[in-house]
Amino acid sequence: MKTQMAVSRLLAVVTTLLLSWSTAPAQAMDPTLAEILRIQDESARGSSSVGTMTMRIKTAQWERTLTLKTWSQGTNKTLVRIEAPAKEKGTATLKVDGDIWNYLPKVDRTIKVPGSMMSASWMGSHFSNDDLVRESRFTDHFTCQFLQKADPAAGRHHHVVECTPRPTAPVVWGKVQLRVRAEDKLADQVTYYDEKGALVRTMTFSGFDVVGGRKMARRMQLTVADRPNELTEIHYDEITFDVKHPEQTFTLQALKR
């Protein structure tokens, strides 16, 4: 009789615990954390833009700098065209939803990147084709928590947020860590780890500035853990947001121009 009562009490406790856990995230999401995640998602998503950027790629064997012109609409449509060096001028990549096409002016052909090549390098950089295509949002696909809260009085000017992907999220990382500036809640460093917890790549943002009416990092640097001394750096030379793109901007015809 006694044990039975103990069991039922235990069950009640467990049930309450389970219930409180399952509802916890919605209730307990720190307002600061929620805002940080919203800002990250929005800055990644943008609305529509036209811009020019310089991409510098440094590997163990070579170093090169490309000037790129970019057009984007939301996250699902992007067109990037090489302006310089002259040898590759006109080479372009079109991304529409999950597909990528490359236009090669030298041979005047357009190639669709097959699924098996999605993990290959994009334009020789440390970004992969997948990086262009894959879309994940911190608010939808990750469970995040503070590792450290900023406290300017104590000299801590950064929040550190750790995000682990939800089981169904289209994410290859084991976890992602954000270092967020307290002043404007923009991340200045994002580190990506694999499923075993080993560091895979680091993105560093700098040159925070008001560009095209919004505050953003002008410079973005990507380093890959297993290739020390290599990096890809992107600098936004100019960018205009909220552009109305003509219908045919993101088509195979426009890719060739």
Add this chain to the structure above:
Amino acid sequence: MGTFRLAWRNIWRHKRRTGITLAALSLALVFTVLYGSMMEGYMVNMEQGALDFDIGGAQVFAPGYQDKPSIHTRMADAADIVQRLEQQGIPAAARLLASGLVASGEASAGAQLRGIDLARDTRVLSINTQLKEGRWLDGADPRGVVLGVKLARVLGVKLGDELVVLSQATDGSIANELFTVRGVLLSVGEATDRSGVFLTDQAFRELMSFDGGAHQVVVKRPVEMPLPVLAQRVMAAAPARDVQTWRQLNPILATMMDSVRGMMAFIFFIVNIATAIVILNAMLMAVFERIKEFGILKALGAGATDVLKLIYAESLLQVVLAVGVALVVGTPALWYLSVYGVDMGALAGVSAMGLAMVSNWHAVVSVPGILTPFLIMLVVVSVAVLYPALKAALIQPVKAIHHT
């Protein structure tokens, strides 16, 4: 000589029994020789299919290339390695490797580009003979490429179709060029079938802005040179490089060959046990029937060794006769299988476990392949007959004469 004459007469006292024994022995011999030669042929085919067309006896890479292939992980002195091997009579050829993207029309696929040293490569590998259609590479046609069979199918290309090749050159720039499909290979091995794009080394160098060196040296094993010896020679010729024999490059094939050998040995063992039982039974019968006779022989002064010799002479004669019958019956069959083989019909060209089946399965005749079963039978019979022979030799004349 008297022993053999006596033995000869003895074995024909029971014509039917001796006939059955002879039939069993010669059948076992014919079977083991034919089976052994066919399996040898199977293995030679397998080895040839995988090694002569696709892998070679051994390969040399720059250290680390195998784990993390990169166009920059090259052997600057590949030409010297090739030369050092050639000086020892070991055919070798350098190959240039890169991964890339190939496309034709709407279709595209990942590919492994292989720049071929036209003059040397055919001395090492005979992939140039394995064409399903079209022709092998030619220096006079630098824009012509040869594709693996599955890759050609995925891309939906025919001879003469245009192929866009996209990769990243050694200077980081975008390497892209239009080529023409010049040939499509037969199935030679999974990796080549699925992603192999062969082009001349000159075309490769231009496409990829690749200067000196090479990524791979393929080496042919001279027929008489055992694999470990080859491995040693190659390592000596390519110090501090990653040298891999075909057994390391294709462990599945190596395991398969080992297991085929193991299975062969097991079947030979079973057949020989059965043979041993047949002859043991026959000789035991022959001894039991003649216990009185042996008793009289011994009473007349014959020693134990004389009787032992007699029984062994009888067994030996039967083995020799069986060998004779086996040769008469087996030789034409062996000749037929080695010359005409077995038509593999629908199985031809089917690639199983990364290996292509040949169209015709031939027996391979070798001196050890024939001699070994004969010698094994001799040993097996000698052991089996020991018991009846000793029984006869150790008979006590008085007891034997009263034996009923």
